Amino acid sequence: MNLQLHxxxxxxxxxxxxxxxxxVSLYVCGPxxxxxxxxxxxxxxxxxxxxxxxxxxSGLAVTHVRNVTDxxxxxxxxxxxxxxxxxxxxxxxxxxxxxxxxxxxxxxPTYEPRATGHVPEMIELMExxxxxxxxxxxxxxxxxxxxxxxxxxxxxxxxxxxxMQDAGEQMEPGKRDxxxxxxxxxxxxxxxxxxxxxxxxxxxxxxxxxxxxxxxRKYLGETFDIHAxxxxxxxxxxxxxxxxxxxxxxxxxxxxxxxxxxxxxxxKMGKSLDNFVTAADALGAHPTPAVRLALVSGHYxxxxxxxxxxxxxxxxxxxxxxxTARRAAERLGAEHPLTRAGAAEAGLAEVGLPEAFTAxxxxxxxxxxxxxxxxxxxxxxxxxxxxxGGDAEQVAxxxxxxxxMLDVLGxxxxxxxxxxxxxxxxxxxxxLDALVRTxxxxxxxxxxxxxxxxxxxxxxxxxxxxxxVEDGPDGARWSLDKQN
Numbered sequence: 001m002n003l004q005l006h007x008x009x010x011x012x013x014x015x016x017x018x019x020x021x022x023x024v025s026l027y028v029c030g031p032x033x034x035x036x037x038x039x040x041x042x043x044x045x046x047x048x049x050x051x052x053x054x055x056x057x058s059g060l061a062v063t064h065v066r067n068v069t070d071x072x073x074x075x076x077x078x079x080x081x082x083x084x085x086x087x088x089x090x091x092x093x094x095x096x097x098x099x100x101x102x103x104x105x106x107x108x109p110t111y112e113p114r115a116t117g118h119v120p121e122m123i124e125l126m127e128x129x130x131x132x133x134x135x136x137x138x139x140x141x142x143x144x145x146x147x148x149x150x151x152x153x154x155x156x157x158x159x160x161x162x163x164m165q166d167a168g169e170q171m172e173p174g175k176r177d178x179x180x181x182x183x184x185x186x187x188x189x190x191x192x193x194x195x196x197x198x199x200x201x202x203x204x205x206x207x208x209x210x211x212x213x214x215x216x217r218k219y220l221g222e223t224f225d226i227h228a229x230x231x232x233x234x235x236x237x238x239x240x241x242x243x244x245x246x247x248x249x250x251x252x253x254x255x256x257x258x259x260x261x262x263x264x265x266x267x268k269m270g271k272s273l274d275n276f277v278t279a280a281d282a283l284g285a286h287p288t289p290a291v292r293l294a295l296v297s298g299h300y301x302x303x304x305x306x307x308x309x310x311x312x313x314x315x316x317x318x319x320x321x322x323x324t325a326r327r328a329a330e331r332l333g334a335e336h337p338l339t340r341a342g343a344a345e346a347g348l349a350e351v352g353l354p355e356a357f358t359a360x361x362x363x364x365x366x367x368x369x370x371x372x373x374x375x376x377x378x379x380x381x382x383x384x385x386x387x388x389g390g391d392a393e394q395v396a397x398x399x400x401x402x403x404x405m406l407d408v409l410g411x412x413x414x415x416x417x418x419x420x421x422x423x424x425x426x427x428x429x430x431x432l433d434a435l436v437r438t439x440x441x442x443x444x445x446x447x448x449x450x451x452x453x454x455x456x457x458x459x460x461x462x463x464x465x466x467x468x469v470e471d472g473p474d475g476a477r478w479s480l481d482k483q484n
Contacts, residue, residue: 138174141186141202
């Protein structure tokens with residue numbers, strides 16, 4: 001394996017060697033279920049879905065853990081404002097996250113643990129930290145991590161304790177140092193009784209950072225391969241996770257990976273800027289596969305820009321992928337393995353990938369270069385399809401490579417997720433296909449009778465309706481013109 005990954009902690013790109021040969025342990029910080037998923041969430045989870053797919057394509061068994069923070073201050077506040085039980089509010093948005101990611105073709109993680117389901121593990125970790133002199137209970141139900149007790153605190157983000165000192169910040173009662181962070185928060189009389197648990201330190205609920213250290217240890221062990229998440233989580237969340245885990249004596253994550261930010265029309269997305277885009281907004285305005293393509297097309301560490309131009313380009317590219325794959329499938333016939341929807345059924349794992357594609361993905365998942373290879377293969381396949389009586393084996397090899405490469409990005413046009421996916425639904429597409437084929441048959445009859453005026457009239461009418469017609473050796477084909 002020649003995979004190289006960039007480690008945020010060391011700021012270097014180095015060969016990836018798993019803790020256990022042939023297997024990869026991956027922890028991705030998942031959603032805090034306070035509200036509906038937005039494009040920033042999708043950008044992060046799609047990036048690491050590509051990572052999982054490439055690791056598996058490379059022959060590694062991946063154990064992928066993505067947590068759900070199902071209780072925190074904002075969940076309690078927003079559920080109270082809405083007059084809903086906090087746990088019902090959280091479950092509502094957890095399901096919405098799952099539904100959206102399913103629509104986008106994200107593979108489900110191996111384990112998706114909730115914070116509230118791991119209180120015993122958190123208590124055990126707090127007791128260990130107190131015993132080792134790195135945490136303290138305030139006597140009123142809260143437990144804090146003592147950052148000054150851990151000499152490498154700040155190493156992930158390369159900050160010193162002095163850099164973090166803010167003399168103007170009011171210190172919470174019970175803290176010894178304003179830079180200390182909560183492992184456990186004491187129950188408040190204004191919060192529901194169901195939102196707290198009994199512990200040796202008093203009744204309360206988890207601090208945000210504690211849950212990830214407790215759950216990653218349970219599911220992946222004290223030392224695991226990769227910890228991933230959005231760039232905005234580096235500090236304080238990931239810094240605090242690393243500190244408490246190292247203080248407990250765990251090796252914790254060997255490699256840190258962070259997905260870059262998403263901007264909308266050149267600005268970082270934010271409600272105050274009136275450019276906040278929810279997942280529902282994006283999926284309601286654009287074909288689902290085009291949204292996925294737009295969000296995974298850049299390098300995972302780079303900033304991804306979402307705007308009308310970027311989405312129009314993604315829709316055009318997706319239509320090209322789909323049109324070519326369908327043409328090739330029709331040429332090969334329904335009995336050919338490569339025309340089957342499932343990746344396994346189509347034998348995509350056995351298809352050899354172009355060396356340039358493999359090199360791009362092994363180089364810290366350089367998707368833009370991988371897409372350049374895909375476009376070259378797409379062009380070659382179109383050339384083979386345009387040759388009258390073209391070599392079926394050449395078409396099969398081209399389709400196999402195209403599908404296998406796009407499957408790595410979660411965008412196989414003939415895959416089960418995206419079959420007939422696009423601007424219209426499956427039944428709508430079938431109905432439109434029947435109507436357009438009737439017009440194409442009439443145009444073919446006119447052309448055979450050398451009635452060029454009538455043939456042009458039919459084509460012009462279809463073009464005006466946003467339907468592109470392409471003539472080829474196998475007859476005319478149609479597709480939706482995304483540029484209109």
